Amino acid sequence: MNSITSSAEGAPAQKKFPVSLLSLTVGAFAIGMTEFVIMGLLPNIAEDLSVSISTAGQLITGYALGVAFGAPILTMLTIRLPQKLLLCLLMAIFIAGNAISVFAPNYAILMGARMLTALAHGTFFGAGAVIASNLVRPERRAGAVSIMMAGLTIANIIGVPLGTFVGQHLGWRASFGAIVLMGVLALIGILVFIPRLAKEKQAGLAQQVRSLAQPKLLLFLLIGGLGNAGLFTVFTYITPLLEQVTGFGEHSVTLILVLFGCGVTLGNMVGGKLADWKLMPAILGLLFVICVILTLFTWTVQSPMLSVITIFFWGAAAFAVMPGLQVRIMNLAGAAPALASTSNHSAGNLGNAGGAFIGGLVITHLGITSLPWVGAVLVGVGLVIALASYIAERKAA
Template identity: 40%
Template sequence: MISKKFLPLTLGGLGIGITEFVMMGLLPDISKDLAVTIPQAGYLISAYALGVVIGAPLLVGIAGKYPPKKILFALMLLFTAFNAFSAFAPTFNILFIARLLSGLPHGAFFGVGSVVASKIAEKGKAAQAVSLMFAGLTVANIIGVPLGTFIGHNFSWRFSFAIVVFVGLITLWCLKAWLPALPASENRNLKKELSFFTQQKAWIIIFMISIGTGGLFSWYSYISPLMTTVAGFSENTVTYILMLAGMGMMVGNFFGGYLADKFSPSKSTLSLLIAMVITLIIVHYVTFNPILALVMTFITGAVAFSLAAPIQMLMINAAKGSEMIAASVSQASFNIGNALGAFFGGIPIVYGYDYTSPASVGAAMAFLGALFALWLILKNIALKKYCLNVSKA
């Protein structure tokens, strides 16, 4: 049972998850209604991701001097308004702009929300608290996205965005009623906060997220043709397969939070990236078997999404004094991973390889991410040894 104080963050994650992922299922409906091709409609996915990358550091940088509760309320208000704008967009170009604007509050909400969750959590359970916020994304994949896709197919894609607006309005009420009020950062210095990104460790984490999590999206972007053309499932079952992946993500999300609290975010991240490498290699070789394909869909979703909380805590712990802006940048990095995974995963398909090949590309990306995680751990060990030697001297 989710505590009332965390529920606003979970609901915010639910709304954000629906609007981000439902677009994949609505492309045919939008292309038909607005008289564009499906590839052109696909630019709406890129527009949202671009909005996340732009808005994450920008909005936190602007609003960081205010109390976190006010920041989150303002971000959710923008999110709700821009999704309402999407629902009423009369042309493709206006919808493109609406999707870009809808993405702006995404990374900032998760960035600020992660810091808030870690501060109001019980001692030793910060990562598990962060996982409660990301649980909204997993619920979106299990319930929200299939429901939004069904409504879009059978009624209108505009009603799918109306669902997001409804969730946004409920989130606004819950934020005001139940989220604890934390004080604003005293003597905030934006220049000092941004100086975190002059450090090598900041960029190691950013590259680790952007490349390593790209392994998830290389697989997930092509899961529909993988399961239909390789595993032999009908197109009518894809929605249920995506729900199975979403259930795996939900289980993995909470496991990742527990793991990061039990051990450490850096060690958990390295272990889970290595697990993702192994999992995606198995996917490549067993998907021809329908039963094994379903089992690996659940496991891969679980392993991949278990990274969410550890990575977010890793960035927060590394950025003392710059937690909010650093956590928001990690969300922007996730979306870069989304774009990179889909792009690199599609390259072997263009050259005639089958739909198991994106899983192999994903394994390679996860392996590179694991190398960055190992580099960060070794760097921290070297720093501790240096400090120990200096103190002895």
């Protein structure tokens, strides 16, 4: 990894979390808005562009595929760029993609704009995680990554409801206009606060690909994908689950999802501290806790009070494991931390899509009440793989 020095003093990574991390948090907040706000605007977009709801829904699929497949390619094409310059380029792509969305005259151009924006998503989090982890001392790396990722989680609590409100009252294009402004703020923050990077010799593309192809690293990408699949098997259908099984009304579900977002944000921060304390034990412990919570949710979903409590802790545990997985993958990457970090987000988005697909099959063949335990099984498979890898590593050591 590149070492980071301050432009004035050439000091090593800071002991405390620096203010420059906030510029990455703002960028993550903007990206979180653009990824998720469209879910609340699909009827408006469909009506304005004269397409069906299902066709408009493909804008979400197109974005996920852009992250999953486009981001690693963009990362490999930009491996020789200085990391601060790369972040600025990515935010410029992000701003351009959302600006095109504001003025898109038809569905095809809007889809293209969404896929362009998706390129910045995974690569930004990949490069940003490397920079964030190098802005602090080694024992605080996971905490630094969690602060950057907090922007994504806070976007679900504040940004998405606010963006949906703006879109419903001023038109969906206004929501993308607000996201453009957030992107501009993030770009200014990166230019002003992110320190210059001490340029070191970069590994070649072939070497980076070989680093990424390590069996152990690929296993942890699979673990992250399975974790996301377990999450989205349930979360994709959380609204009908709470309305049809628990008996909540539509307004109550919205408040419960805000509570879930609060749990996500809390878990993200706590997970970073746990990973800095004991990385692999934290990952294994949190995966086990997720399995237990989802299994319990199979029964607590029948009770309004217990289901709300379960959902809060589920959100906290599901996102608490992510900073640790991110750092673990970067540690294993050797010469390709940014590419591995980006690939982690790609694997996660494939898990999102796979989880939504599996959830649909579960509803069709097993019933909607089976979603939680199926999600627990998916996370459990990831836990078994992680545990086997950890045991083998301990024996080898």
